[in-house]
Amino acid sequence: MPLNSLMQTYLPPIEKELQAAVARTQQPRLEELHAMLAYHMGWEGDGAGAAATGKRIRPMLVLLTAQSAGEDWHKALPAAAAVELIHNFSLIHDDIEDNSPLRRGRPTLWKKWGIAQAINSGDALFTLAHLAIFGLEQTTNSGITLKAAQILQSTCLHLTQGQYLDISYEDQKFLPIEAYWPMIGGKTGALLSACTEIGALVADVEAKTRAAYQIFGRDLGLAFQVLDDILGIWGDAAKIGKSNASDLVAGKKSLPVLFGLSQQGAFAQRWLAGPICPEEVPEVAAQLAAEGARDYAQSEANRLTESALSALAAANPQGEAGEALRQLANQLLQREI
16 A cells, blocks of 8 residues: 555654754753653653654655655655644643643653643744754755745644633533634644645645645544544544543533534533533433434534545645555544444
8 A cells, every 4th residue: 555655664754854853952961851852752761662652644744745746755854843843742731731641651741750841841842843844945945944934833823722722611511513613623623734735835836736735634634533523422442542431521522512512402401510420421422422413523524524535636646645645534534433
């Protein structure tokens, strides 16, 4: 399969580029800071390795887009590193804000080194990302580099806006369905959108084609999040790697929940009455499905999936990278419930 072959080709250079970016912190008296970043990136410490690094989906999207749009993928490596560093900056801060003790099966940075140092480490990755993007000056030109940096900075603003909404929604019992889309547009859609847009930018394609790639990434992210919401309530815990009780118990304002609230039925009455206990989850999830929330969320996932794949078709990606992009999209959008 082109995807598996290209992943094996891309991943070692991606890791090399990331390690070179993080190596900026290898200075006297900063050894522990570098160790903290290396730990979070999955390179060092107990449990280091492929499971700890994550799948590197975002840098893969950058490189696949650039190559499928007709450019040598090596030229996009600085951008691939930059988006992955931004992703990891956001994970460090999210873990603190969500009080999450584990990330990819290992203690989170704040659990090992404390909140203050974890915040600082996240800030370091944020800064390293913005330094990394300027590596495009060596592989492309100053115009492309400046535009890529602008896209990355705008994306960071959208990420923080989405996180703000997510946190602010925690204290609100009722929200309209419309409140969901700007939240996930910032938290999930923005960075995937940036990956495909910057990849197309590096390839210096015409504006229409770049816009199609950008829409593909955006809707890919939105559809992925809606599917994650479905899995978070009705997924098989053995397949998804987490309890399907956690989203309801945590009071997560997912799309199925907001739809259920809009129906003002038995589910809404139970939700508004107070926190849901783990033992209640099967009954509450069944009630939510009976009121049409699962079908509604699936229809939205299907709509966004169709939109993403249509945009990708409009971009007309070429060669094995184009086929790999289609395979990656289908893998992300056709997860087993």
